[in-house]
Amino acid sequence: MDLSAFIKAGELAPLGERALKHSGRWRPGLGGARHSEVFASAREASGAAAALALAMDGLELGQRSVLWVQDTAALRLGGRPYRPGLPEPLRHRLIHVAARTPEDLLFALEEGVRCRDLAFVIGELAGNPKALDFTASRRLSLAAEKHGVPLVLVRLDAARDLGSARMRWQVRSAPSLGPRWNPFAPGPPRWQAELFRARGHTPGEWILRDDGHVLAADRIAPAPDHGDLAFAAGDRSLAAG
């Protein structure tokens, strides 16, 4: 694939912040929503990797830590985070929580979101447990918006159930571009991400990749533009009306 086809945050900036912001289309560097969900298969680590990339997109980490919560099923299916393989800035910041049940996971997520010393919270939850209904999801959304700590919930092997996440992604691995020196080796990871429901953004599909420390995205199939239907609500809290 041609590298010049990628749109980078740096290139987009001169085009006019205001026009872009009002275009309603998601782009890297915009800063994700406070509460996003990433649906992914449990057979690959793309969900967690894309969640990390999305959470770190446009975020100043400072001295803050990062909370990664997994329930038992997610832990068994996808394994634990491995410090040498983590992105460099996260290695010394990670705090891992192994929750036994989905209820414990939701509790840990909410406590993490309410902590002002956390940069963001990653949750990994397998399947569609009964505990994560719309009420629980909305509770997490409100807490995350109130305290300003982003929450990315990775749903492994889950159906797209009802949820109040502001952005919902479907992520799977995409073939990597070959590295520079060894054409047979796997290159830097890429993910095919479909934003299928978002508040304030039109849905779309991108190829994401971690370009150094910047998230880069390449739109692959432009979705038909329905105008600014969802724009008026913006990213404000649902509770505000």
Next chain:
Amino acid sequence: MAIWLLRLAIDRWRLAEGCTAGEGADAEPWVLTAETAHGPRIEAANQAGLAAGARPGMRLADARALCPGLKVAPSDPAGDLAFLASLALWAQRWGPWSALDAPDALLVDVSAVGHLFGGETPLLADAQAAFAKRGLAARLAIAPTAGAAWALAHFGPGRAILANPPRDGEGDRAQRGGGGSPHAPPLEDENPLRQPCGLPPPRPGEDMLANLPVAALRLDDDVLTVLRRLGLKRLGQLHTIGRDALHRRFRSRSPEANPLLRLDQLLGRAPEPLLPVVATPDPLVQRRLMEPIRHRALLDRVLGDLAADMARELEGKAQGARRLELGLWRVDGEVIVRRLEFAAATRDPAHIARLFAGKLDDVDAGFGIELLRLRASWTEALPLAQADFEAAAEAHGTSLAECVDRLTVRLGERAVRRPVAYPSHIPERAQRWQPPLAPEPASQGQLAFHQRPLKLLDRAEAIAVLYATPDGFPQRFRWRGQVHEVARVEGPERIAPEWWREKSTVRLRDYYRIEDGEGRRYWIYRHGLVGDGRGGPPEWFLQGLCA
């Protein structure tokens, strides 16, 4: 030292009237009365009143019959008690501890302080002079025990000093003036053979006590009546009766009704703890202002600061304020005082500031206020309360330590952990888990020759592999029931076992980082080599999921 203020109420009344003894208003017959169910009753009378026939305890009507010109003022027992308490503090000039002996006496511990005044006699003279200077009639006595001092002050000769009796073999253990808690000395001398039925013989110094009336034992009136009817009028006469007989007759546990117990206390054989009076300064905070303030907004802010200071002060003492006095010192010398009383003890700064704000509307600042002082003149114990940390967490978020605490309390100690590097090249050993806020151990920098997977399975899972050569990488493999076609490979990265801690039969691992046709990336390894003599054909495992 016992101090008996024989005419405390009258002296106080006279001092309030501002006249010396026997002159002015005091020259006329005055009585202090208290209202009772049967009409006013005389509590105290001055010299002229006593001469006219008025006696304490008499009905006012009866006294009026004797002396029609009797003048009446209400008595003030609460004021008398407060005055006595302040006197007790004042009397600490003669000793480190003083105690109230309501209604009209004080006890001061003067153990080993006589030499500061040149002996005990000069001490008594000094105290007598000090009381006379204040216009208070007092009788003083010094004795080894509080009971003896009291008895001598009330019934003994003026300024009596009871010498410290030498105790056989144990030196000076008797208490003087009742300080501390006297121990009951061992009763070895009460040998039943030598003393078949009586009290121990009077010791030196007790003869002075022996002539005192039994009323010197601080007994209730009805007990005194019983003793009088028994014919026991002097303390010495109690020795003539057997101890057992007294014990049989007076079985009460309370000292006021038990002459035997009182006698023991008087002689120092039974302990008699006293409650000392301790001065407690009122909590007081103040702010001096560099620039006099004239505006209400600034005043409110300073008041808020003062209230916060006061709350901290009160919190340190575990007290709450019932009454607060705010003093505003103006530049031109005026002082404005505002008082505030609370229904219950409080130390909520916002509450205090809000209530005071309502009282400051009519304050005339004049040229400005330069000093504000807040004093809690009435405080009550208010236990420290836990702040509502749930609300604080809701408003400001929790700190990391609080968050970790909340998580560990519900999920357990081992559920919340942080990965740290460990010096080992075996992948699963290269990471260890420790409590999240523990300091990170020192570790060697990692050489970034190879990429590691984002996630590592707890236990490597066996995969079925189809390969071109047994030493090469696989073409496809089956993991969890699905076949993956390998599209890209990097490897092998050979990781040998740690021979210094593992058995010699442990096989090495050849790691491959692979990507399948759909772009999924994994970390797999071959366990052993063909023909390494450590088992059969090598097995394949999938250990990590790459990003």
